[in-house]
Amino acid sequence: MNWQAIRVIYTAEMLRTWNTLLQSIASPVISTCLYFVVFGSAIGSRIQSVEDVSYGVFIVPGLIMLSLLTQSISNASFGIYFPKFTGTIYEILSAPLSFFEVVLGYVGAAATKSLIIGTIILITASFFVDLQIKHPFWMIAFLLLTCITFSLFGFIIGIWADNFEKLQLIPLLVITPLVFLGGSFYSIDMLPPLWQKISLFNPVLYLISGFRWSFFEVHDVSVGVSLLSILCFLGICLAIVWWMFKTGYKLRQ
Amino acid sequence: MQPIVSINNLSKVYSSGHQALTDITLDIQPGEILALLGPNGAGKTTLISTICGIVSATSGSVQVDGHDIVSDYRHTRSMIGLVPQELTLGAFEKVFNTLAFSRGLHGKQPNRQYLEQLLKDLSLWDKRDSTLMSLSGGMKRRVLIGKALSHEPRVLFLDEPTAGVDVELRKDMWKLINRLRESGVTIILTTHYIEEAEEIADRVGIINNGKLLLVEDKTDLMQKLGSKKLSIELREPLNTIPDSLNKYDLLLSDNGLTLNYQYDTRSTRTGITALMKDINNAGLILRDIHTSQSTLEDIFVNLVADQS
Numbered sequence: 158m159n160w161q162a163i164r165v166i167y168t169a170e171m172l173r174t175w176n177t178l179l180q181s182i183a184s185p186v187i188s189t190c191l192y193f194v195v196f197g198s199a200i201g202s203r204i205q206s207v208e209d210v211s212y213g214v215f216i217v218p219g220l221i222m223l224s225l226l227t228q229s230i231s232n233a234s235f236g237i238y239f240p241k242f243t244g245t246i247y248e249i250l251s252a253p254l255s256f257f258e259v260v261l262g263y264v265g266a267a268a269t270k271s272l273i274i275g276t277i278i279l280i281t282a283s284f285f286v287d288l289q290i291k292h293p294f295w296m297i298a299f300l301l302l303t304c305i306t307f308s309l310f311g312f313i314i315g316i317w318a319d320n321f322e323k324l325q326l327i328p329l330l331v332i333t334p335l336v337f338l339g340g341s342f343y344s345i346d347m348l349p350p351l352w353q354k355i356s357l358f359n360p361v362l363y364l365i366s367g368f369r370w371s372f373f374e375v376h377d378v379s380v381g382v383s384l385l386s387i388l389c390f391l392g393i394c395l396a397i398v399w400w401m402f403k404t405g406y407k408l409r410q
Numbered sequence: 411m412q413p414i415v416s417i418n419n420l421s422k423v424y425s426s427g428h429q430a431l432t433d434i435t436l437d438i439q440p441g442e443i444l445a446l447l448g449p450n451g452a453g454k455t456t457l458i459s460t461i462c463g464i465v466s467a468t469s470g471s472v473q474v475d476g477h478d479i480v481s482d483y484r485h486t487r488s489m490i491g492l493v494p495q496e497l498t499l500g501a502f503e504k505v506f507n508t509l510a511f512s513r514g515l516h517g518k519q520p521n522r523q524y525l526e527q528l529l530k531d532l533s534l535w536d537k538r539d540s541t542l543m544s545l546s547g548g549m550k551r552r553v554l555i556g557k558a559l560s561h562e563p564r565v566l567f568l569d570e571p572t573a574g575v576d577v578e579l580r581k582d583m584w585k586l587i588n589r590l591r592e593s594g595v596t597i598i599l600t601t602h603y604i605e606e607a608e609e610i611a612d613r614v615g616i617i618n619n620g621k622l623l624l625v626e627d628k629t630d631l632m633q634k635l636g637s638k639k640l641s642i643e644l645r646e647p648l649n650t651i652p653d654s655l656n657k658y659d660l661l662l663s664d665n666g667l668t669l670n671y672q673y674d675t676r677s678t679r680t681g682i683t684a685l686m687k688d689i690n691n692a693g694l695i696l697r698d699i700h701t702s703q704s705t706l707e708d709i710f711v712n713l714v715a716d717q718s
Contacts, residue, residue: 159484165514169503176502244498248557251462251492252515253484410424410465 159258166249166262167269170236174270181232182274185224189278192220193285196342207344208375213286218369219341220282225275225300226307226336226361230328233267233311238324241315241408250409256402260312260395267308268301275300288372295380296371302387303364309394316398316407335361340369345377360386412476413437414565414596415461420470422456422620430456432620434470440564443587443597444625445607447710448617454600455495457617458567462492474565488516491563495570495600497550501543505534505553508542509560516561525560531586532556548579555586566590568599572606584610604710618714632703640671640682642689643698652692658685667697 174181197213204212240246249259282288290296311328318324339361345353356362357378367383370376376383401408415438422431430453438444446454459465461472463483472479474486500508509525529535532552537545545553551571558566568587572580587597587610601607607614608628615625624631647666658681661670669689673680689696 159515159517161514161517161519165511169507169511173502240500243500244494244496245500247462247464247492247494247498248512248515250464251487251490253487253517254515405466409463410459 159252159254162252162254163258163262163265166259167266170263170266171269173236174232174266181270182277185228185274186277186281189220189224190281190285192216192223193282197285207347208373210373210375211286214288215344215369215373215375216342217279217282217286217288218372219336219365221275221278221300222303222361222365222368223336223341224278225271225303226332226364227328228274229267229271229304229307230311230314230332232270233264233308234315234318234324234328236263236267237312237315238318241319246408256399259402260309260398264305264308264312267311268304271304271308272300275304290372291374292371296368299364299368299371299383299387302384302391303368306387306391306394309391309398313394313397313401316401319407332361335359336365340365340377344375360390363387411439413473414440414475415598416473417457417461418471418473420457420460420472421468422453422460422465423468430620431460431467434617434620434622436615436622436625438565438596438598440596441591441594442612443591443599443610444613444615445611445628446598446600446615446617447602447604447607448600449602449714452617453620454617455569456620458492458569458598458600462490462567463487488561489564491558491561491566493554493558493566493568493571495573497547497554499542499550499553501541503542504539505529505542505545505556506538508553509556512557513560516563518561524562528556528559531589533582548575551575551579555583559590563595565596565598568597570600570602572601572603580606616710616713623713631709637672638675639702640673640685641700641702642669642671642696643667644669645695645697648694652694654688654692655685658688 193213196216202213206212207215237246240249279288314324314327318326338356339359340356345356345362348356363378363383363386366377367380367387370380370383400406415436417434417436417438420431420434421429423429434453434457446457448454456465460467461474461479463479463486475489477485479486503511506525506529509528510520513520513525526535529538532555534549534552534556537549542550542553551574555568555571558568571587572583575583584606587599591597599606599611611628613625614628614631616623644667648662648669649666651660651662651669655669658671661672662668663670671682671685673682
């Protein structure tokens with residue numbers, strides 16, 4: 158195992174975050190605070206509680222997931238896309254590194270950044286609402302798994318993309334709608350029966366449901382199914398990255 | 411002696427269908443400087459990139475230090491340093507950090523002393539805390555060399571290292587390359603500059619259209635393929651070459667004062683003695699005589715033209 162390489166990639170990526178602190182950390186925290194003000198205080202005060210949980214508290218897991226997913230994807234995709242764009246990817250390709258070591262460095266750093274952002278949002282939320290976590294271990298487990306899995310997904314997008322437009326395409330057109338329609342701000346029980354069934358095809362619903370369960374024991378689908386679905390997605394992403402490095406897809410000519 | 415790099419029947423066809431390399435076979439000995447000469451698109455960069463792991467070969471194999479570059483890539487890549495042709499550097503990293511990054515990528519423990527000496531050798535120590543985007547083109551080129559040397563490689567690939575740099579920096583680089591060779595590093599460089607190959611290489615390979623046309627010891631190559639020119643300066647100008655000298659295929663200069671005779675150094679009889687005798691018999695009075703050897707450039711141009 159080339160630990161030195163993992164260390165330098167990880168450190169360089171984290172350094173990029175500290176150098177752009179406002180953009181990397183402050184910006185998602187500010188947008189989350191705005192969500193709290195709009196959905197929690199302004200609109201939320203007019204909505205009755207959801208399954209005995211006040212609306213302002215109910216949306217916290219969804220808001221954290223929204224930031225985790227978008228940040229994980231954007232950090233990891235940019236991390237690997239930028240060396241491709243500048244041409245410095247030659248260093249990674251000509252270094253004695255396995256695909257797993259490259260992934261550990263880049264995805265590890267992207268997941269760490271998302272984890273920091275998720276934790277900050279959680280702390281910020283506790284200033285707005287009275288928050289209690291019923292299953293802290295599972296909350297951390299869901300948080301970690303989501304950060305890692307979606308950073309891997311972002312890494313795949315970063316390799317696949319060959320321009321900045323493609324880099325933004327999936328996060329904007331696929332992920333954001335899925336998060337909004339995956340029960341971030343509501344329980345699917347509040348939807349008409351047809352839409353409840355359609356929502357079950359949304360993979361993000363399973364993440365948010367499992368994560369919300371760890372807070373309030375309130376869920377749309379069973380926790381086991383949530384956990385299994387995220388583990389499946391993790392496995393699929395790992396397999397795709399392995400295949401990309403093995404075949405050199407969009408990396409080696 | 412076991413070659414440090416051994417290339418066997420290496421071919422590369424890109425997905426576009428372009429055949430970049432055709433059946434390249436080449437052994438590179440430890441400690442030598444091999445210059446690969448060739449026009450644009452000849453396949454020099456593809457060859458280097460394949461050995462370094464950036465491009466996948468279509469067929470054939472490469473061993474570095476007796477290890478296969480695919481099945482034992484950790485060993486081979488840790489021995490290789492690469493200076494790419496383009497100035498591919500980040501923008502916001504600092505000079506020292508970028509060298510430390512490259513060293514770490516190759517699995518080496520941090521070594522501040524080594525990197526400090528390396529930066530001093532490259533005249534970059536004063537710039538260690540500068541961001542990469544603030545450097546001039548020449549300095550960026552030196553940073554790329556520093557990055558390639560940061561993990562103490564035994565084989566160094568330089569892909570047109572002096573392209574676009576001024577004469578002074580080019581000479582500095584030649585000195586650096588010689589110092590590296592003295593320390594036991596094997597150097598393979600591609601270049602457009604024949605002068606560069608002539609100045610620093612031990613052996614020269616000529617590549618065109620993906621084929622390795624020849625690899626020869628530089629001096630042998632120049633002796634073997636190089637013809638010599640005898641220039642005979644006359645005291646009085648000639649309008650035409652006398653009939654008695656026609657058999658020598660002499661060329662008369664525009665001012666009529668110089669006769670040029672081309673001869674092959676490999677042949678046992680160069681014809682010089684007979685020519686001098688016939689010139690004397692023709693009553694021509696000589697002012698001066700001198701010879702000149704073909705340059706590597708002449709050889710290169712002739713070979714590439716022959717192949718075309």
